[in-house]
Amino acid sequence: MSKVTDLVEELARPILDDMELELVDIEYVKEGKNWFLRLFIDKENGVDIEECGLVSERLSAQLDEIDPIPHNYFLEVSSPGAERPLKKEKDFMKAIGKMVHINLYEPMDGDKSIEGRLTAFDNQILTLEVKEKTRMKKIELPLNKVSKARLAVEF
Incomplete structure:
Protein backbone atom coordinates (compact mmCIF):
# COMPACT_ATOMS: atom_id res chain seq x y z
CA MET A 1 0.00 0.00 0.00
CA SER A 79 -10.05 19.23 3.36
CA PRO A 80 -8.83 17.38 6.45
CA GLY A 81 -11.73 18.94 8.36
CA ALA A 82 -11.94 20.06 11.96
CA GLU A 83 -10.28 16.88 13.24
CA ARG A 84 -7.17 17.25 11.11
CA PRO A 85 -4.54 14.52 11.65
CA LEU A 86 -1.24 15.56 13.19
CA LYS A 87 1.63 13.62 11.66
CA LYS A 88 4.63 15.84 11.11
CA GLU A 89 6.54 17.97 13.59
CA LYS A 90 5.23 21.12 11.91
CA ASP A 91 1.65 19.86 12.44
CA PHE A 92 2.29 19.64 16.18
CA MET A 93 3.94 23.08 16.22
CA LYS A 94 0.90 24.61 14.48
CA ALA A 95 -1.42 22.84 16.95
CA ILE A 96 0.10 24.42 20.07
CA GLY A 97 -2.72 26.06 22.02
CA LYS A 98 -5.38 23.80 20.47
CA MET A 99 -7.27 20.77 21.75
CA VAL A 100 -5.82 17.46 20.54
CA HIS A 101 -6.78 13.81 20.76
CA ILE A 102 -3.85 11.43 21.18
CA ASN A 103 -3.85 7.63 20.84
CA LEU A 104 -0.93 5.79 22.42
CA TYR A 105 0.76 2.53 21.54
CA GLU A 106 0.63 1.48 25.20
CA PRO A 107 -1.65 2.60 28.05
CA MET A 108 -0.55 5.45 30.28
CA ASP A 109 -2.25 5.46 33.68
CA GLY A 110 -4.67 2.89 32.24
CA ASP A 111 -5.64 4.93 29.17
CA LYS A 112 -4.59 4.49 25.55
CA SER A 113 -6.19 7.78 24.48
CA ILE A 114 -5.80 11.25 25.93
CA GLU A 115 -7.50 14.51 25.08
CA GLY A 116 -6.22 17.89 26.18
CA ARG A 117 -4.76 21.21 25.14
CA LEU A 118 -1.33 20.99 23.53
CA THR A 119 0.75 23.59 25.36
CA ALA A 120 4.21 22.79 24.00
CA PHE A 121 6.17 20.59 21.63
CA ASP A 122 9.89 20.52 22.28
CA ASN A 123 12.60 17.90 21.70
CA GLN A 124 10.02 15.30 20.56
CA ILE A 125 8.00 15.78 23.77
CA LEU A 126 4.33 16.81 23.69
CA THR A 127 3.11 18.74 26.73
CA LEU A 128 -0.64 18.60 27.27
CA GLU A 129 -2.93 20.18 29.78
CA VAL A 130 -5.62 17.64 30.64
CA LYS A 131 -8.60 17.73 32.94
CA GLU A 132 -8.31 15.39 35.90
CA LYS A 133 -11.53 15.35 37.93
CA THR A 134 -11.83 18.96 39.12
CA ARG A 135 -8.41 20.32 38.20
CA MET A 136 -6.11 20.68 35.24
CA LYS A 137 -2.83 18.80 35.12
CA LYS A 138 0.15 18.91 32.74
CA ILE A 139 1.46 15.70 31.25
CA GLU A 140 4.39 15.03 28.95
CA LEU A 141 4.30 12.41 26.20
CA PRO A 142 7.24 11.34 24.06
CA LEU A 143 6.24 11.54 20.40
CA ASN A 144 7.45 7.97 19.82
CA LYS A 145 4.71 6.71 22.19
CA VAL A 146 1.98 8.32 20.01
CA SER A 147 0.27 6.00 17.52
CA LYS A 148 -2.16 8.63 16.16
CA ALA A 149 -2.88 12.27 16.83
CA ARG A 150 -5.48 14.71 15.56
CA LEU A 151 -7.06 18.02 16.41
CA ALA A 152 -10.08 17.68 18.66
CA VAL A 153 -13.29 19.66 18.39
CA GLU A 154 -13.70 22.10 21.27
CA PHE A 155 -17.07 22.45 22.97
Whole structure:
Protein backbone atom coordinates (compact mmCIF):
# COMPACT_ATOMS: atom_id res chain seq x y z
CA MET A 1 0.00 0.00 0.00
CA SER A 2 2.76 2.47 0.80
CA LYS A 3 4.09 2.17 -2.77
CA VAL A 4 0.79 3.60 -4.03
CA THR A 5 0.71 6.44 -1.50
CA ASP A 6 4.39 7.24 -2.15
CA LEU A 7 3.78 7.43 -5.90
CA VAL A 8 0.64 9.53 -5.44
CA GLU A 9 2.53 11.89 -3.16
CA GLU A 10 5.26 12.22 -5.79
CA LEU A 11 2.63 13.06 -8.44
CA ALA A 12 0.61 15.38 -6.19
CA ARG A 13 3.48 17.49 -4.80
CA PRO A 14 4.08 19.61 -7.94
CA ILE A 15 0.33 20.16 -8.39
CA LEU A 16 -0.08 21.25 -4.77
CA ASP A 17 3.08 23.39 -4.82
CA ASP A 18 1.82 25.12 -7.97
CA MET A 19 -1.50 25.88 -6.23
CA GLU A 20 0.21 26.80 -2.92
CA LEU A 21 -1.58 23.99 -1.08
CA GLU A 22 -0.34 21.65 1.63
CA LEU A 23 -0.60 17.87 1.49
CA VAL A 24 -1.92 16.82 4.91
CA ASP A 25 -2.41 13.10 4.36
CA ILE A 26 -2.94 10.34 1.80
CA GLU A 27 -5.00 7.21 2.39
CA TYR A 28 -5.33 4.20 0.12
CA VAL A 29 -7.89 1.90 1.74
CA LYS A 30 -10.42 -0.78 0.93
CA GLU A 31 -13.87 -0.21 2.39
CA GLY A 32 -16.28 -3.02 1.66
CA LYS A 33 -15.80 -3.97 -1.97
CA ASN A 34 -14.42 -0.58 -3.00
CA TRP A 35 -10.95 0.95 -2.94
CA PHE A 36 -10.50 4.63 -2.08
CA LEU A 37 -7.54 6.88 -2.75
CA ARG A 38 -7.99 9.95 -0.55
CA LEU A 39 -5.92 13.10 -0.50
CA PHE A 40 -6.41 15.62 2.27
CA ILE A 41 -5.21 19.11 1.35
CA ASP A 42 -5.20 22.43 3.14
CA LYS A 43 -3.91 25.99 3.20
CA GLU A 44 -3.85 28.80 5.76
CA ASN A 45 -7.51 29.82 5.44
CA GLY A 46 -8.83 26.42 4.36
CA VAL A 47 -9.50 24.99 0.92
CA ASP A 48 -12.69 25.30 -1.08
CA ILE A 49 -14.48 22.80 -3.29
CA GLU A 50 -13.09 24.36 -6.49
CA GLU A 51 -9.51 23.81 -5.32
CA CYS A 52 -10.30 20.21 -4.38
CA GLY A 53 -11.89 19.68 -7.80
CA LEU A 54 -8.93 21.15 -9.65
CA VAL A 55 -6.42 19.00 -7.72
CA SER A 56 -8.61 15.95 -8.39
CA GLU A 57 -8.75 16.67 -12.15
CA ARG A 58 -5.02 17.29 -12.49
CA LEU A 59 -4.02 14.29 -10.38
CA SER A 60 -6.57 12.02 -12.05
CA ALA A 61 -5.12 12.89 -15.48
CA GLN A 62 -1.64 11.91 -14.30
CA LEU A 63 -2.88 8.70 -12.67
CA ASP A 64 -4.76 7.76 -15.86
CA GLU A 65 -1.60 8.32 -17.88
CA ILE A 66 0.68 6.04 -15.85
CA ASP A 67 -2.08 3.74 -14.49
CA PRO A 68 -0.27 2.57 -11.32
CA ILE A 69 -3.32 1.01 -9.65
CA PRO A 70 -4.43 -2.27 -11.26
CA HIS A 71 -8.08 -2.13 -10.15
CA ASN A 72 -10.93 0.38 -9.94
CA TYR A 73 -10.82 2.93 -7.15
CA PHE A 74 -12.45 6.19 -6.14
CA LEU A 75 -10.25 9.30 -5.99
CA GLU A 76 -11.35 11.76 -3.31
CA VAL A 77 -9.69 15.11 -2.63
CA SER A 78 -10.90 17.06 0.38
CA SER A 79 -10.05 19.23 3.36
CA PRO A 80 -8.83 17.38 6.45
CA GLY A 81 -11.73 18.94 8.36
CA ALA A 82 -11.94 20.06 11.96
CA GLU A 83 -10.28 16.88 13.24
CA ARG A 84 -7.17 17.25 11.11
CA PRO A 85 -4.54 14.52 11.65
CA LEU A 86 -1.24 15.56 13.19
CA LYS A 87 1.63 13.62 11.66
CA LYS A 88 4.63 15.84 11.11
CA GLU A 89 6.54 17.97 13.59
CA LYS A 90 5.23 21.12 11.91
CA ASP A 91 1.65 19.86 12.44
CA PHE A 92 2.29 19.64 16.18
CA MET A 93 3.94 23.08 16.22
CA LYS A 94 0.90 24.61 14.48
CA ALA A 95 -1.42 22.84 16.95
CA ILE A 96 0.10 24.42 20.07
CA GLY A 97 -2.72 26.06 22.02
CA LYS A 98 -5.38 23.80 20.47
CA MET A 99 -7.27 20.77 21.75
CA VAL A 100 -5.82 17.46 20.54
CA HIS A 101 -6.78 13.81 20.76
CA ILE A 102 -3.85 11.43 21.18
CA ASN A 103 -3.85 7.63 20.84
CA LEU A 104 -0.93 5.79 22.42
CA TYR A 105 0.76 2.53 21.54
CA GLU A 106 0.63 1.48 25.20
CA PRO A 107 -1.65 2.60 28.05
CA MET A 108 -0.55 5.45 30.28
CA ASP A 109 -2.25 5.46 33.68
CA GLY A 110 -4.67 2.89 32.24
CA ASP A 111 -5.64 4.93 29.17
CA LYS A 112 -4.59 4.49 25.55
CA SER A 113 -6.19 7.78 24.48
CA ILE A 114 -5.80 11.25 25.93
CA GLU A 115 -7.50 14.51 25.08
CA GLY A 116 -6.22 17.89 26.18
CA ARG A 117 -4.76 21.21 25.14
CA LEU A 118 -1.33 20.99 23.53
CA THR A 119 0.75 23.59 25.36
CA ALA A 120 4.21 22.79 24.00
CA PHE A 121 6.17 20.59 21.63
CA ASP A 122 9.89 20.52 22.28
CA ASN A 123 12.60 17.90 21.70
CA GLN A 124 10.02 15.30 20.56
CA ILE A 125 8.00 15.78 23.77
CA LEU A 126 4.33 16.81 23.69
CA THR A 127 3.11 18.74 26.73
CA LEU A 128 -0.64 18.60 27.27
CA GLU A 129 -2.93 20.18 29.78
CA VAL A 130 -5.62 17.64 30.64
CA LYS A 131 -8.60 17.73 32.94
CA GLU A 132 -8.31 15.39 35.90
CA LYS A 133 -11.53 15.35 37.93
CA THR A 134 -11.83 18.96 39.12
CA ARG A 135 -8.41 20.32 38.20
CA MET A 136 -6.11 20.68 35.24
CA LYS A 137 -2.83 18.80 35.12
CA LYS A 138 0.15 18.91 32.74
CA ILE A 139 1.46 15.70 31.25
CA GLU A 140 4.39 15.03 28.95
CA LEU A 141 4.30 12.41 26.20
CA PRO A 142 7.24 11.34 24.06
CA LEU A 143 6.24 11.54 20.40
CA ASN A 144 7.45 7.97 19.82
CA LYS A 145 4.71 6.71 22.19
CA VAL A 146 1.98 8.32 20.01
CA SER A 147 0.27 6.00 17.52
CA LYS A 148 -2.16 8.63 16.16
CA ALA A 149 -2.88 12.27 16.83
CA ARG A 150 -5.48 14.71 15.56
CA LEU A 151 -7.06 18.02 16.41
CA ALA A 152 -10.08 17.68 18.66
CA VAL A 153 -13.29 19.66 18.39
CA GLU A 154 -13.70 22.10 21.27
CA PHE A 155 -17.07 22.45 22.97
